[in-house]
Amino acid sequence: MKKLGIGELVLHYAGLIVIFAFVIFPYYWMLNTALKPKADLFLLPPRFWPSQIDFTAFSEVVSRIPFFTYMKNSLIVAGFTTLFAIVISALSGYSIARFSFRGRRKLFGLFVITQLVPGVLPLVPFYFLLHGLGLTNSYAGIIISYATWSIAFCTMMLQSYFRTAYSTEIEESARIDGCNRWGVFFRIALPLARPGIIATSIFAFLLAWNDYIWASIINTKQSYRLISNGIQDFQAQYGNVYINNTMAIGILATMPVLIFFAFAQQHLVSGLSAGAVKG
Numbered sequence: 001m002k003k004l005g006i007g008e009l010v011l012h013y014a015g016l017i018v019i020f021a022f023v024i025f026p027y028y029w030m031l032n033t034a035l036k037p038k039a040d041l042f043l044l045p046p047r048f049w050p051s052q053i054d055f056t057a058f059s060e061v062v063s064r065i066p067f068f069t070y071m072k073n074s075l076i077v078a079g080f081t082t083l084f085a086i087v088i089s090a091l092s093g094y095s096i097a098r099f100s101f102r103g104r105r106k107l108f109g110l111f112v113i114t115q116l117v118p119g120v121l122p123l124v125p126f127y128f129l130l131h132g133l134g135l136t137n138s139y140a141g142i143i144i145s146y147a148t149w150s151i152a153f154c155t156m157m158l159q160s161y162f163r164t165a166y167s168t169e170i171e172e173s174a175r176i177d178g179c180n181r182w183g184v185f186f187r188i189a190l191p192l193a194r195p196g197i198i199a200t201s202i203f204a205f206l207l208a209w210n211d212y213i214w215a216s217i218i219n220t221k222q223s224y225r226l227i228s229n230g231i232q233d234f235q236a237q238y239g240n241v242y243i244n245n246t247m248a249i250g251i252l253a254t255m256p257v258l259i260f261f262a263f264a265q266q267h268l269v270s271g272l273s274a275g276a277v278k279g
Contacts, residue, residue, distance in 0.1 A: 027254075034058065034248040041243055057248035064238065064245070067252070069223065070230035075256065076139055077215075077226060078208040081146040085154050085204040086197060088147070093158030094189055098168075108159070114152040120213060122149075127217055137221045145218060146208040154200045161196030162189060198264045209257055227253045 033041070034057050036050040061067055096108055126145060127136070135141030170192075171184045179187065190197070212228040219225055225233075234249055 030247045030250050034244050034251055036244055038244065057242070057244040058252065060242070061234070061245050061249045061252065065230055065234050065249075066222065067230065067249070070225060070227040071252075071256070073139075073224060074209055074227040077142050077146065078205050080139070080143045081150065081208040082201050082204040084143065084147040085150045086201050088151050089154035089158050089200065090190065090193075090197065092151075092155045093160075094162050094185060096155070096159040097162035098171075108156070111152040111156050115156075119149070123214060123217060130218060137219050137224050139224065142215060142218050142224075142226075143208075145214055146204075146211065150204045150207050154204055157200045157203070158193065158196055161193050165196060166192045202261060202264050205260060206257065 032048065032050060035053050035055070036047070037052050037054045040047055040051055096104060126148075130136050130141045130145070133141075135144065171188055174184050174188055175181075210228065211226075212232065215226045216229050216232070219229075231246075231249055231253060235246055238245060
């Protein structure tokens with residue numbers, strides 16, 4: 001590998017700093033606005049640091065809307081969506097990667113085609129299907145919707161990881177030692193595919209957490225609405241007046257995602273070396 005000179009290193013890190021600032025600045029501005037006193041909100045030119053740290057906006061958000069209900073609903077829906085999507089996708093992805101059966105290529109082609117379909121296109125038929133089954137305004141209906149929509153992409157990701165992450169000779173050695181197919185899957189395939197599973201779980205979690213359209217149509221009762229709907233409801237009622245409150249609810253809504261990603265990132269990096277085979 002070519003060693004970079006001092007000038008190249010400076011340009012490299014300068015570029016990284018610019019990209020980092022570009023990415024992090026919107027989140028910083030949300031936090032800055034949420035912590036500003038109301039008197040500082042409309043100053044021109046705007047202040048890039050609040051004159052006084054004020055947490056009133058966060059307490060007002062919690063008191064004006066059923067914030068904790070929204071957060072609880074989103075955590076339940078995103079958690080079970082991720083669980084169901086990963087369980088089904090791990091089984092189907094491993095099957096496609098390791099077994100030869102008739103129609104395997106066509107099945108995988110169908111998974112690819114589903115990614116070309118706009119997300120709102122199946123919404124109407126899916127809604128009437130759930131309504132006929134009595135699953136609207138429930139956790140089960142929205143979880144089934146999100147899990148169904150994410151399984152195809154998760155399967156494609158995991159089958160690729162099962163196919164390339166480690167050699168099949170490891171599984172063959174285990175079979176020779178007497179391990180059955182289920183034992184190979186649970187004791188070898190899943191542990192070695194942990195980085196891929198975690199990366200896929202991030203996608204499934206974010207899909208369920210960030211969606212607004214499906215949640216707003218399938219669940220119309222307030223007791224089942226998600227945090228994405230709660231942000232829109234708050235914006236519609238108070239957003240033009242209480243800008244700092246709108247930023248505060250945005251900060252609070254992103255905290256679980258940041259915590260989950262930080263936890264998953266740690267395991268993702270550590271898992272990259274977990275599948276190493278000692279000679």
